[in-house]
Amino acid sequence: MSLQKLNNDFNVHRSIDCLNLNILKENTNSPPVINKNNRFTKNLLKRRSSNLIADLASIGNHENFYTYELIQQIAQYLLDRTNIRPKIGIICGSGLGNLADVITDSVSFPYHEIPHFPVSTVAGHVGRLVFGYLDGVPIMCMQGRFHYYEGYPLWKCSMPVRVMKLVGVSHLIVTNAAGGLNPKYRAGDIMIMKDHINFLGFAGNNPLQGVNDERFGPRFPAMNRAYNASLRKAAHKIAKEMGIDKFVREGVYAVLGGPNFETIAELRMLRVCGVDAVGMSTVHEVLTAQHCDMKVFAFSLITNKCVMDYESMAEANHEENIDTGLMREGVIKKLVTKVVGHISNHDLAMSSKNP
Numbered sequence: 001m002s003l004q005k006l007n008n009d010f011n012v013h014r015s016i017d018c019l020n021l022n023i024l025k026e027n028t029n030s031p032p033v034i035n036k037n038n039r040f041t042k043n044l045l046k047r048r049s050s051n052l053i054a055d056l057a058s059i060g061n062h063e064n065f066y067t068y069e070l071i072q073q074i075a076q077y078l079l080d081r082t083n084i085r086p087k088i089g090i091i092c093g094s095g096l097g098n099l100a101d102v103i104t105d106s107v108s109f110p111y112h113e114i115p116h117f118p119v120s121t122v123a124g125h126v127g128r129l130v131f132g133y134l135d136g137v138p139i140m141c142m143q144g145r146f147h148y149y150e151g152y153p154l155w156k157c158s159m160p161v162r163v164m165k166l167v168g169v170s171h172l173i174v175t176n177a178a179g180g181l182n183p184k185y186r187a188g189d190i191m192i193m194k195d196h197i198n199f200l201g202f203a204g205n206n207p208l209q210g211v212n213d214e215r216f217g218p219r220f221p222a223m224n225r226a227y228n229a230s231l232r233k234a235a236h237k238i239a240k241e242m243g244i245d246k247f248v249r250e251g252v253y254a255v256l257g258g259p260n261f262e263t264i265a266e267l268r269m270l271r272v273c274g275v276d277a278v279g280m281s282t283v284h285e286v287l288t289a290q291h292c293d294m295k296v297f298a299f300s301l302i303t304n305k306c307v308m309d310y311e312s313m314a315e316a317n318h319e320e321n322i323d324t325g326l327m328r329e330g331v332i333k334k335l336v337t338k339v340v341g342h343i344s345n346h347d348l349a350m351s352s353k354n355p
């Protein structure tokens with residue numbers, strides 16, 4: 001049977017069984033079922049080998065899944081085109097892409113030129129990978145991220161994090177624009193992420209679903225220390241030194257699927273759940289980074305106060321979010337540069353002493 005035919009007949013769906021096998025559904029219109037009598041599934045169960053991952057990945061002609069080897073190829077494509085060897089990765093949120101302006105000696109790769117890469121479709125996300133230096137420290141930066149609401153599955157949205165890992169990145173700095181739910185928050189505040197609530201995950205949608213390749217990380221990764229405590233502490237110290245501590249907070253981010261902004265009832269529910277800021281990104285990247293053992297520092301720029309009462313005529317909008325990003329551009333560039341400097345002088349310096 002040709003791969004094309006397989007691709008038409010069977011849609012690789014999601015892994016939920018303890019054998020780490022993907023579940024196949026015979027027809028895209030029917031609900032996913034584990035039919036162990038299905039001829040194709042039977043064959044897969046019989047061949048429970050390391051080839052399985054490659055087999056499953058190839059079914060979609062790389063449309064359905066990124067194997068370790070494919071991500072290696074993407075990483076190699078980049079490494080072949082620059083001598084910069086970053087240990088720190090940065091993801092720019094909506095309206096925060098100007099961060100890339102302060103990168104020196106940069107080499108840029110538009111997403112559409114990188115093999116197997118998705119493309120950015122959202123205003124405020126330029127859509128390129130930038131390699132270069134921040135204050136002399138080699139970094140790589142996603143100037144534009146991928147969101148679930150753009151129509152990409154989460155494993156595709158967070159694939160660049162695995163590329164970073166295979167390029168050699170050990171520390172990830174993630175930024176986003178988010179709505180402020182905590183009544184003390186104001187537009188323009190910066191919220192260091194202490195934790196998250198993954199509402200997409202509650203609904204059974206997670207970038208780590210599917211065949212797990214142990215070369216990236218374990219089947220069941222812990223998430224209780226996802227946001228590195230010493231980097232959070234360092235960022236607060238840096239904020240104090242910069243004199244911006246009065247608007248730097250620490251809190252819990254919740255991700256929803258978007259693209260619509262939230263209803264008042266939804267926002268009130270989130271607040272009861274202990275959420276300080278809400279957005280439509282970041283969590284899939286953090287899960288993927290944590291899975292492959294990266295250290296993560298993340299923050300939200302609070303671009304708007306969430307509208308929590310029915311009398312208000314205010315409405316959330318993307319343009320305002322981008323404008324708030326521009327307003328805080330200078331501060332964010334400085335903060336990220338200093339956090340990069342801290343990581344380089346502390347974590348990376350230590351790890352090169354104790355390899």
Ligand SMILES: O=P(O)(O)O[C@H]1O[C@H](CO)[C@@H](O)[C@H]1O
Pocket residue numbers: 092093094095122145147175176177178258279280281282317318319321
């Ligand atoms: O999370 P980032 O990409 O920063 O963008 C945030 O801003 C957009 C809405 O204005 C949404 O994409 C939301 O997630």
